[in-house]
Amino acid sequence: MKCFFAIILFSVLTSLWLVQFFGSAHTYIDPGSGSYVFQILIAGLLGAVFATKAFWKNVRMFLATRLGKKRSNKNDDQ
Amino acid sequence: MTISSRIIKSSFRDPSGFVFLDGGTIYRQINKCYREHYEYLMGSGLYDALTEAGLLLNHEEVDKLAGRSELEYKVIRPEQIDFLTYPYEWCFSQLRDAAPTTLAIQNIAFRFGMTLKDASAYNVQFHQGKPIFIDTLSFEIYEEGHTWNAYRQFCQHFLAPLALMSCRDIRLSQLLRNNIDGIPLDLASSLLPIRSRLRFSLLSHIYLHSISQRRYADKRVGTGRRISQQAFLGLIDSLESAVRGLSYEPAGTVWSDYYSDTNYSDDTLRQKESAVADFLDAVLPRSVWDIGSNTGRFSRLASSKGIQTLSIDSDPAAVEKNYLECLRIGDTKCLPLLADLTNPSPGIGWRNEERIALINRGTPDCVMALALVHHLVISNNVPPGLIAEFFAGICHSLIIEFVPKADSQVVRLLRSRQDIFEDYSESGFADAFRQYFTISRKAPLSGSERVLFLMESKGN
Numbered sequence: 001m002k003c004f005f006a007i008i009l010f011s012v013l014t015s016l017w018l019v020q021f022f023g024s025a026h027t028y029i030d031p032g033s034g035s036y037v038f039q040i041l042i043a044g045l046l047g048a049v050f051a052t053k054a055f056w057k058n059v060r061m062f063l064a065t066r067l068g069k070k071r072s073n074k075n076d077d078q
Numbered sequence: 079m080t081i082s083s084r085i086i087k088s089s090f091r092d093p094s095g096f097v098f099l100d101g102g103t104i105y106r107q108i109n110k111c112y113r114e115h116y117e118y119l120m121g122s123g124l125y126d127a128l129t130e131a132g133l134l135l136n137h138e139e140v141d142k143l144a145g146r147s148e149l150e151y152k153v154i155r156p157e158q159i160d161f162l163t164y165p166y167e168w169c170f171s172q173l174r175d176a177a178p179t180t181l182a183i184q185n186i187a188f189r190f191g192m193t194l195k196d197a198s199a200y201n202v203q204f205h206q207g208k209p210i211f212i213d214t215l216s217f218e219i220y221e222e223g224h225t226w227n228a229y230r231q232f233c234q235h236f237l238a239p240l241a242l243m244s245c246r247d248i249r250l251s252q253l254l255r256n257n258i259d260g261i262p263l264d265l266a267s268s269l270l271p272i273r274s275r276l277r278f279s280l281l282s283h284i285y286l287h288s289i290s291q292r293r294y295a296d297k298r299v300g301t302g303r304r305i306s307q308q309a310f311l312g313l314i315d316s317l318e319s320a321v322r323g324l325s326y327e328p329a330g331t332v333w334s335d336y337y338s339d340t341n342y343s344d345d346t347l348r349q350k351e352s353a354v355a356d357f358l359d360a361v362l363p364r365s366v367w368d369i370g371s372n373t374g375r376f377s378r379l380a381s382s383k384g385i386q387t388l389s390i391d392s393d394p395a396a397v398e399k400n401y402l403e404c405l406r407i408g409d410t411k412c413l414p415l416l417a418d419l420t421n422p423s424p425g426i427g428w429r430n431e432e433r434i435a436l437i438n439r440g441t442p443d444c445v446m447a448l449a450l451v452h453h454l455v456i457s458n459n460v461p462p463g464l465i466a467e468f469f470a471g472i473c474h475s476l477i478i479e480f481v482p483k484a485d486s487q488v489v490r491l492l493r494s495r496q497d498i499f500e501d502y503s504e505s506g507f508a509d510a511f512r513q514y515f516t517i518s519r520k521a522p523l524s525g526s527e528r529v530l531f532l533m534e535s536k537g538n
Contacts, residue, residue, distance in 0.1 A: 033299040034291030035230035039313065040303045041290075042282055043225070046316045047309030 087431035088200070094215040104158060105142060109149040112215055115192075116152070119217045124190035128211070133183050135159075135205070135212045154214065157205075160365075160386050160413075162439050165199040165235065166254040167415050167423055169397040170243050170326040171405075172209070173251065176202040177236040177321045179209040181314055184226075188311070193220040197228035199235035199260070200433070207410035223304030226313060230291075233283050234260025237320055241284060242266055244324040245274045248394045251416070258427045263288035279320030328395035328402075346525040353521040354446065354477060355379050357532040360519070361475040363443035369419055370450035374400035374412060380446070381412035388442065392418035419450070420458045437472060444475040448530075452481040455502055456491040462502075462510035469535075470514035476533040480507050484527050504529060 086104070089097040094112035098105055108116050119125050128134035137156040165173055179202055184194045194216050201213040235254075238261040242250040246269055253261050267288045274280045305313075354376055358366070365386045368377040373396050377389035389412050391397050400414040417423055423436040447469065454460040469476050481488055482504060483497075508517060508531070515533035522529050 032227075032230055033297060034294035035233075035287065036225055036299060036303075037294050038287050038290035039225045039229050040305060042286070043305040043309035043313050046312035047306060048312070050312030050315045051308055053315070 087429070088427065088433060090428070092196075092215060100142070104156060105140070106137070106154050106156060106214060107150055108152045108154065108215065110151045111149075113151045115218050116215070118192065118219050119214070122190045122192070124187055124192055124217070125214075127186055127190065128183060131182075131186070132208060133179060133186070133211055134214070135203075135210055137214060156212065156214065159203050159205055159212065161388055162434065163204060163413065163415055164254075164423065164433055165239070166252055167417055167436070168204075168251070169394055169401050169414065169416055170240070170248060170251070170328075171398055171401050172204065172414070173199070173236065173243075174240055174321060174324065176209040177232075177240065178318060179211060180232065180236070181318050181321070183211050184228075184314055185311075187217055188220065188307075188314075191220050192217045193224070193226065194218075194228050197232035197235060199254075204413055207404060207408070207412075223306070225303075225305055226310060229313065230263075230287075231260060232317060233263060233287060236260075237280075237283055237317065238263060238266035240321060240324045241274060241280055242269055243394075244326050245270055245280075248326060248398075251394070255423065255426065258432065263291060277320075277323065279316060279323060283317065283320055326398065328398035343525050346523050346528075349525075350448070350479075350523055350528075350530065351376070351379060353523070353530045354448070356521075357477045357519065357530070358383060358385070358444070360532065361444050361477075363475060365440075365442040366444045366446060367442040367473070368446040368448070370447060370453070371400065371414075372396045374403060374414060376446060376448055377412050377414075378403075378407075378409060380444075381409050384411060387412045389414045390417050390419070392416070392420075420454065420460070441472050443473065444477065445469055445473040446477045448477070448479045449481055449487070449528075451478065451507070452485070452488050452491065452502075456488060456499060462507050463513065466511040466514045470537055474535050476511075476515060476531075476535070478511070478531050478533065480504050480529045480531065482527045 084098045084100060086097040086099060089095075089106075093109065094115070095106055095108045098107065125134065129136050135156045137154040140153055140155045142153045142155075165176070168176070176199060180194070180197050180199075184197070187193055195218045196213075196216055198213075201211055201216060202209050203212050204210075234257075239251050239254055242253070242261065250269065253265070257265075263284055267285050270280065270284065275285055358380055363380075363385055365388070366377075366380040367388045367390060368374070368380065369390050371377045371389040371391045372393070373391075374389045377387045377400070381387040381389075389397075389400055391400070391414075394416055397414045397416045400412075403409070404412050404414060417436055423433075425431055425435040425438070426433045451462070451465060454465055455462060469478075483489070483492070483499075483502060511517070511531070511533060514537065515535055517531055517533050519532040520529060521531075
């Protein structure tokens, strides 16, 4: 997992230096430009982490519900 | 009075509207250009969801003209805030509670198809003991694929100061006083310890973010790139985790351990509490400023009587303890505040008017200055006459404690400096205050040579 993050971070860092964004807007000094670019670069990674967290949360909830049901069935049988 | 003189000076940045004062009540004009977003906020159910959750200030629409009819769409009267405070006057946990409030609002807004267009810490105020969002015009309709425009501002207003306070020095919150739009990320990066880069959240949102800002500061940047909704939510979730991961343990400062490190006996403390409570009952103030409140022990005497109490101290650890105690006991009348009376928050921003000086934000009915005067006189060389003049200018009633030279706390203050305070005595103190106040009651504290005074201003 740590290796995965390291690779992603290396990619983001490299991207920061290599990627150029060209488009319609032109700003002389825009303190938000770098934040915008960085957000574009980092958001994909953070979205993937968010989706993974949500997936595991659902799995845990599913297992907890199933195990809870089994236990309550056992108790009922006794 | 012209309309421009009634406009609150801090509300010039956003073309969506402005805040103005009329008859002592705050109103907000909504301009025509914001109509679509305001109608969506109110019609989508977002406003109801946020106000019911206690996250956004309630408002009502009123028939009132602000005088700018060419721009005006509507005027609203928000629920009034008792006392405005600013992020550089908050302790660590106050700022850390304000941050997730902003993110929670963003998450809820997203579910209703809106987003926050800014994430200024000044948009959050402490109201009835809780952080609440006050800027009704900060919401805009979310456009599919758009990035979060407030990302930079959130990092500068919340994450950077919290990281500096948590990882470097609690006093660095004062950088917010010099940087009205939050702490620049390159400055935060240079001040944070190297070990903080081991945290993914700080590495990304502060260090790499600041590198990107530097790299693209003067570059052509297109705005056509899009991020998915999941990526947007991931960004907010990551900022939430970053804030949650920061902590501060208030201990070890001079004042936070004051009551466990003083020569007060329990009896003297109880006697002092009883005298202060009696004085408060005699005055019946609606509002109190407890200046030099330490961890708020005496502030709670006022707040427990339902009095709106501003509990001011210059020690960040003491204010932190005070705030945590207010949360623990559910004290909604006491508002802890970080400020130093010898250098109170000035007016800052454009024309020194965007953020109001602390002493111009209101006047209390009563000031409590307990165990404070000797610090002002001995440590800061402020003559008693100037202290009396200052207090007479901000309040009608004054509960003040005189601490004589024989007291161990004063002995400690004089230990390392020359005693140039020949006139510092109870009679000299009383004479200085009699120029501005009438001394109505006096309560010597047995077991010490300290004396409590209740005074009424001659000017009011």
